[in-house]
Amino acid sequence: MSTLTPTNGRLSSTTREERLLSFEGRYRQQQFTRRNWTLLYGALFLAALIGSIAASGFSIPGLIKGLPMAWNYIAGTLPTLTIENFWGDLANWYWGLRFWTRLLVETILMGFVGTVLGGVLALVLCFPASRNLVENTAIYFAARRALEFCRTVPELVFALIFVFAFGLGPFAGVLAIAVHTAGSLGKLFAEVNENVDPRPIEGVRASGGNWPMVMRLGVVPQALPNYASYLLLRLEINVRGASALGLVGAGGIGQDLYVAIRQFEYTDISAIMLLLILTTSVIDIICETIRHRLIGHDLAASA
């Protein structure tokens, strides 16, 4: 049998043995490079692990010694609840319930608005940040770096800057959440985009669509369920995150928690913490349920 692809002029003149030999050589070469890379990455990982253990001062004895102290602090924040006067004690513990509820609602809304704003921004940025969707490397590079910047600067830092710029209150917090969300969701969305089927894209392009049209009709319909799933995951994270932003004066329940810690209002700390844990759990459960519905629905539809 002769060569199957004489189009590749280079190969057609060689014999079968030569071709097999050349294949064997290329295979060896590839395996060799692959193994070297694996080794290199393994070594880097180990170095990073050892380095961070050294730098963070992580030690098992330290952990064992410190744990009881942490427990003492937590125990110190717990109120005394007596059985005789249970409701009275409870009312005492949660003396500020109305105020805290208002702050909690504010926290949830901050997380929600921040997620929506950030989601919109992420949606705009994710297309130029997808390798398979842009031809111009400069645009791709710029979009990727912009997302990286939004993502790597911690929310708390953004919140500090925005508090300085826009004053104390939830507005700064919302902005900080939005920026960070845009960065992390944009990256996730872009990854979804890079995995979509290229054939519909080509179909839309061949019909004469311009770039935005190709994105809207060729990419978005395929990626939408995944976008929604990631958005809900982010909402969970952001409600949790919003409760911490109060520490720097960017609104939400964290503000009052900070005051309580500062002024050694021990029982207030535990009261607020408990409220926070309950709220975030409820939000988590709700988001999780919706997300699973979405995924399950999609699996059922595509089966």
Place this chain on the structure above:
Amino acid sequence: MLELKKVTKTFGDTIAVSNVSLTFAPGQMVGIIGRSGAGKSTLLRLINRLAGVSEGRISFGDTDVGALEGKALRAWRARCAMIFQQFNLVNRLDVLTNVRIGRIGTAATLPVMLKRFPAEDRANAAMALDRLDLLSQALQRADTLSGGQQQRVAIARALMQKPSLILADEPIASLDPRNARLVMDALRTINRQDKITVITNLHTLDAARAYCDRIVGMAHGHVVFDGTPSQLTSAVIQEIYGDDTETAVDENLTSTMAGTSPAGRQMEAAH
């Protein structure tokens, strides 16, 4: 009149299309045959500019296709509608929207972003779907249709583009014989009734013989045959498909069509 002059396309050091010169008169139905890797798909993609030529010139009337950009390029793509082997529909959109995608070449961007299409488009899409006997599936999601139905949706999308030519890249290669015939009948009827030039890559000789006025044979990127089906002798077939050492090509092996009937009965009736 579509004209290719000494067109060459290379990918790295692979020459996919090599020095091809062809002219296509309006209203012809042309079949392009050749072995896998002969450059058939590449040729079609060059014509509608999904890929750019390396050398040579493609022109349509007075238009230099290679020089088109932006709006004009989009308009050109809309003018030569493409039909793919794998249909290339947007699976998660319904059939109607997929067909209306045929109109985006001339539409404004913002309404398309909101998936708003004029009522006129809907009427035209409904008519195109009816012509292909698919109107009852119009509101289903595209991926719930059978392969043959999906390909006919793709043809309806092509019709919406009001094309001057239709480029079909192995439109029946993933279909069973019955559906293959439905699709080829549809293309043939469109070619005859709407006077649209159809250029189609085909894997099967009998389909090319049964449906095309003219057959172009390609091998290793070159055009090695250009003539009528009756001129396609076994010596020519040998040149297109065979190589120096292989024994005679068995034409029956390349047959996937069941009892070809080029009449396009179904479409004629629907029209």
